[in-house]
Amino acid sequence: MDLRIQRSVVSNLRTRPQAVEVGPFVAGFDAGTDSPFVNYATPQPGAAITAADVRALIEAFEQAGRKPRLEYVTSSSPGLESLLLAAGFTVEARQEYLICTPQTLNAPPVPSDVILAEARTDPDRADLAAATNEAFGAPAEASDGDVARIRRTQDGGGIALLARAADGERAGGGQAMTPQDRLSEIGGIGVREPFRRRGLGGAITAEIARLLFARGVEIAWLEAGGEDSWRVYERVGFAPAGRRLYISR
Template identity: 70%
Template structure:
């Protein structure tokens, strides 16, 4: 499973609008934002990696005006961490990822007064993005580039869901990436503060996960950011499976 997850991450990076192949790495760089959570690289499984390759990766990021950063499944390239640390990288986090299958996913009720829908217009995509940004502690606004990213995910076969009130207020949202090797990453599950503690995160996670399974995906995977989200995902049917490393320089 680790290898399939890592391959799917690389595949998704290759489909970015500005993807770079830098030796044994694939970098997904976005010209519209310098966010390190969007601009990052990941190693190609099975490709040998040297210190010179790491230096070339750093140079490419700096040349693009971006912070050198990687996300990857640790078991697929166990030698890489030492090379990165020797090059001055700092570990941001180690996360355990969880997986779910069509057999284990459990539907969750949508809180009363809310509906889950897939946005089909740019105003709805903007409301979704603004709500997600607020949920993650950022400014509740959406740029044209943000809207384009959501639209592009949908056009490539990803699943996007948002929770709306009857008056059109967006309460929260989540997405699944376009399938690769019959896998899909679920992420961006966010609920605005006024709508929390009502089961909405679980409902969004279950809805997005089932939506991607309806497209023929065998496994969905995600990462939990804390104990609360871990409990939510376990309730939906996700179980621990492997480990990923987040590491950056500068």
């Protein structure tokens, strides 16, 4: 599973508008944002990597005006971390990823006063971005770049799900990346404060997974940011399957 997940991450980065191959690495840059969570690199699994390759990767980030950063499944490049630490990188986080299949999915009920629907228009995409930005503690607004990224994800076969209250107030949402090898990563699950502690996060996650499976995806995967979200994801059918590393310079 580790190898399959890492290959899907590589494939997704290659679909970026500014994808750059740097030796054994693939980097994805986005001119619309300098966020390190959007601009990052990953190694091709099993590739031989040297200190010179790491230096070349740093130079590519510097030329792009972005912070050098990587995300990857640790078992896919077991010697890479020591090379990165020697080049001045610092570990941000070590996290387990979780997977779900059609057989393990356990969809909870959606709160009766909330409607879940795919974002089909740019105003809906802006509402989705604004709601999840607010949920993660950022300004509750959406840029043109946010809208363009969501639209691009959908154009590639990904999913953007918006949760609204019955009166139209945005409640939260989430996304799934463009499927690769019948896998898709679910991310950005966010619920605004007035709608929390009602099971909405789990309902959003489960509905995105259901939509993926209905379109032929075999495995949905994600990462939990803490114990609370971990419990939410386990309840809807996700189980731990491997480890990933986040590291930056």
